[in-house]
Amino acid sequence: MTIEINKINVSFEGKYILRDFSLTLPESGVVCIFGPSGCGKTVLFKCLSGLIKPNSGEINGLKNKRMSMVFQENRLLPWFDAAENVALVVNDNREQAMAALAKMELASEADKLPAEMSGGMLHRVAIARALAYNGDILLLDEPTTGLDAELAIKVMEILIKSWQGRLILLITHELALAQKFADIIYTVEGPPLQIKEKSE
Template identity: 35%
Template structure:
């Protein structure tokens, strides 16, 4: 379904991802966890090519793109691959001058050229799915952070992407509002939505992820089924990280993305 192989990403002299390979099955939820600066957001953004890998191969469905230093990949090929993904950002990124329903419709109408009535019908159905049917005509500024993020999830799902990518979807929210978002993502997971989530929210990761990748300093330290990585990590480094984050949450401090 999704394959990243031998992904290297450099910013100048700094190598942020070092030969990372991962396979993501259709219908599965993969959580990318690890300390700040470990590379999880960069890896997520390499899947939809918001960050262009320095080298390596990205595959989504039938589309495969190969990257190597000094070789430019055609913009059209990048857009074709990116269109198969939906992206949910840490800070929502809703259009402030569009209502909730207009935010969800926007890409369908402007990019996919759907008729307005069809786009509105799809948007209303998705807002209902994320528990926001009562706020379809609300402006983003009048919504709580949790509500804005749920609208953003509906918007990302609108074009029926093959995979939903979430970059720290709960980190800008306090625990109560974060729970609304965890519940929605959990429901999507049960329905078989393929998701990759970069997060430091271990509650979110342990509740809905099937697979976990623990990244540190640009390398995959450990990967495996979520219950094994969280319940019985093989590597001392993973154990220490999970213990630290768990301790922070128990004492009321959120982790940092």
């Protein structure tokens, strides 16, 4: 079932971030939203994930869908180690958490606190958390921040393999990454967010 975003509006302090924004997303594949920082891409993601309720308009096709999301900030709990951070989203199932960390080549770092890890490692823990939750849709907001080019490609390949047959939405400002992995690229500008170009 496709996802229909139908004329949604989101404004903050009188400024429109999304204005009558419409878009149809496929059931599966990798869709990239490519555009500069601050144009409203993350707000669109937050609407899709239910973290922001649009002022008006509707989003259809998301009922009962579980979302995995990799945020721009890693949003890890500083008082829990890597394994506990991942296990948080799978009812403390440590086995599942360890499997996801192993996919991110972090099994040996499982008992490290976030303060003891590098930026790249923290980002991979956040990706492992999204992997462990295994949502119906994967939202990736700048997923390769802090990773070197080789590792970024490896991580994207793992994610695409894990989400086969499901939808991945990718926000990035790295055109090379978008071109390498996305089935559809929407080039956007804003705010308010507007689609400038669609390429497949």
